[in-house]
Amino acid sequence: MAPKEARATTKSLRRHKEEDPWGQADVALERTLIKVRRGERFVSLFNSGPSPKGVGDAGALQLAQALRERRHQPDAEGLVSLQLRGNEAATDISNMADFAMPEVSVFVEGWGPPPNGKLDTPLGICDFVDHLDKFPVTRIGRICDFTASGQRFQAERGKGKGKDGKGKGKGNFQQVLQPGKDEEGFVTVDNRAIPGKSAGRGKSGGKSKGKGKGLQVNYQEGILGQKQKPFFQANQPQGKGGKGGKKGGAMRRGQPSYKEWSVQTRPEWTLMRELMLTSLSKLQIDSKAVKHEDVMWCGKLHTYSKSFDRLTTKAEKPMRRFEDLNFFNVTASDDPLLPELLQADPEVSVIATDHVLACLVAATRSVYSWDIIVSKVSNKLIFDKRDGGALDFLSVNETAQDPPNADDKDSMNGPLKLGQEASCINQNFSQMVLDPEEEAVDMEHPNPFEDEDEGSVASGAYRYRKITLPGNSKGATDFEQNPVSLIVRTEVNCKMPGATDSYMSVKALNEYDPKPNYNWRLHLESQRGACLATELKNNAFKLGRWTAQALLAGCDTMKVGYVSRQHPKDPWSHAVLGTQTYATDGFAEQIGLTRNNMYAVIRNVVDLVMSWEDGKYLLLKDPTKSMLRIHEIPWDTFAEEDDDEDDGEAEDDQELDEDGNAVPQRPA
Structure with missing residues (x-):
């Protein structure tokens, strides 16, 4: 519509305004026409109306025509038809709904929503948040x-x-x-809590021995899973328990998580104390007043082979795998000798293993979560670990600046697989360094976990030691002021050649992903001190545990081996690149671990638990901070895991055919 025609139409409407009985409606339509011409009319898209861009000259002409018709049709409803670029759309302007903006409540007195937590919003979001x-x-x-x-x-x-x-x-x-x-x-x-899968039952597999719930930790039966089944696989068959022990199977309770809590806390647990680990590092006790006494020697000892001292990166030695040997890591309450020694000696108040106490001593260096169970009955303490828990494995690069990614659970370079690989390497290395030409020395008692029907056991001796810690004259209770005696089962791997009373602890560090700037094959010979310093930084907790175990066992020497993969993508094949020998006391001083602090930490935890009532307590390492939480837990906690074993005893004793089906027994 031309501008001149529009102005003429407007003037004509004004002349007839007073005569028209519908003048007010005409004025409204007239104003609408003017706004349309100026492009000021906005019809909301939310009401399915046209946008201002769609209203053109054709729309203005239609409005003008509607005004003319309205003068001659008083009963018209005032509908305006808009033609939008060839699309016809009829819109009832008079009955068009308005778009109301929602009101937003603002809490001016502080941050966040109002105290009542409810806002008048059309979506009711805050009601859902509550x-x-x-x-x-x-x-x-x-x-x-x-x-x-x-x-x-x-x-x-x-x-x-x-x-x-x-x-x-x-x-x-x-x-x-x-x-x-x-x-x-x-x-x-x-x-x-991540639900763990229960293991299947079979006739063969992990062979656990010892009274109670024994644990055989033979990592040779499968680690990283293509050549053999993974060690954590749910259908790992389990074997019969020996000497009154319950059914074995090492990792039957699922995979431990290095990123989360080793044990999920439960509502019925009572938090007794939170210990900052930094405070434990300040404890001191006079180690010269600590008394050691050998109670019993079990097993047999071989002599260390000096040929491993001549290994170099250019003359490396492939690592052997001892799949026919059984390795054991039985907790204190399941040891066939420790409970008897506790009852026989009235002076003894605590029994434990060197694995558990060493973890407690090196707790200030740990990052991952782990747990220890302490049972108190009639002023007697038993320090236990959970079978298949975090203490049954060795961590790799736990304290490194760039540790293994905890999310890569199925990766061969994830913390879980690396822990299994490191444990397997240490088992093989402890048997590989023995001199086959030297005859083993039998101890006064046989291996307490040996069973002729279950095959050979790994060479090594168990040294049961009675350790008496002095009291504190300023203690609050009589127990703290008096000495306390512990019986600890320690492990000795071999003895030094040419010496009768010099014992050795054998451990191995492993390299899994060589870097150009840090490669053992390139730098171990020329920069051996720098390599050890890097390992002390990356594996502070593991080396602290090994040192504490050697001190508790009375080993004069520590032999540390450097083991690397023959190929970075093959976690099954390894080679020994070299070894280093350290005096245990000198190595402990080098890493900042002293006997005074070691015995003080043990005495402090014993005094703390002894001050409480009889019960079952869980020492849980916080994975997010340097803190040790102590919970009181019911006596039947973790008992359901043992019940699963008892339910499958009949199936374990039953013979299976090739397809895994039970073979019917012939009646007697």
Whole structure:
């Protein structure tokens, strides 16, 4: 519509305004026409109306025509038909709904929503937020941990390439936003317990011995899982228990998590104390007043082979695997001798193993979570570990600046697989360094876990020692002021050649991913001191445990081997690159571990638990901070795991055919 025609139409309408009985409606339509001409009329898209851009000259002409018709049709309803670029749409302007903006409540007195927690919003979002705490399963609203995912994305950002090294530009974001991959870079902090799968029952497999729930830790039966079944696999067959012991099977309770708590706390547990580990490092006791007494020697000892002292990186030696030997790590309450020694000597108040006490002594160096069970009955303490728990494995690069990614559970370089690999290496290395030409020396008692029907056991001696710790004259109770005696089962791997009373502890460090700037094959010969310093930084907790075990066992010498993969992608084949010999006391001083602090930490924990009532207590290492939490737990805690073993005893004793089916027994 031309501007002149529009102005003429407007003037004509004004002349007939007073004569027209519908003048007021005409004025409204007239104003609408003027706004349309100026482009000021906005019809909300939320009400399915046309936008201002769609109203043109054709729309203005239609409005003018409607005004003319309205003068001659008083009963018209005032409908205006708008033609929008060839599309016809009828809109009832008079009955068009308005779009009301929602009101937003503002809490001006502080941060966040009002104290009542409810806002007048059309979606009722805040009402839903109030009930989020009642749904612990949902991941909405949980705190996110972006540290692990950030490291992965930081590695993928280089040169604009994606994860596969081929995509460019925005390839990383596309991978994250793809269905099924959106949670790979988003890690939630979930406090729920991960249900463990119970192991299948079989006639062969892990052979556990000893009274109670014995544990055979033969890592040779499978580690990383293509050549053999994974050691943690749910259907790992289990063997018969020996000497009254319950059924074995090392890792029947699922995979330990290095990133989360080793044990999920339960509501019925009572938190007794929170110990800051930094305070334990300040404790001191006069180690000269500590008395040691050998109670019993069990097993047999071989002599160390001097040929391993001549190994170099250019003359490395492939590592042998001793799959036909049985290795054991039985907890104190399941040891066939420790409970008897506790009852026989009224002066003894505590029994434990060197594995458990060494972990407690080196707790200030740990990062991952672990747990120790302490049972108190009639002023007697028993320090135990859980079979298949974190203490049954060795960590790798736990305290390193760039530790293994805890999210790579199935990767051969993940913390779980590396822990199994390190444990297997130490078992093989402890048997490999023995001199086959020297005859073994039998101790006064046989190996307490040996059973002729179950095969040969690994060479080594168990040294049961009575350790008496002096009292504190300033103690608050009589127990703290008086000396306390412990019986500890320690392990001795071999004896020094040419000496009768000089014993040795044999351990091995392993390299899994050589770097150009840190490669044992390149730097071990020329920079052996630098390599050891790096390992002290990356594996402070593991080396602290080994040193404490050697001190408790009375070993004069520590032999540390350097073992590396023959190929970085093959976790099964290893080679010994060299060894180093250290005096135990000198090595302990080098890493900052003293006898005064070691015995003081043990005495402090014993005095603390002795001050409480009889019960069962759990010492739980916090994975997020340097803290040790002590909970009082019911007596039947973790008993359901043993009940699962008892339910399958009949199946274990039953013969199976090739397909795994039970063979019917012939009646007598």
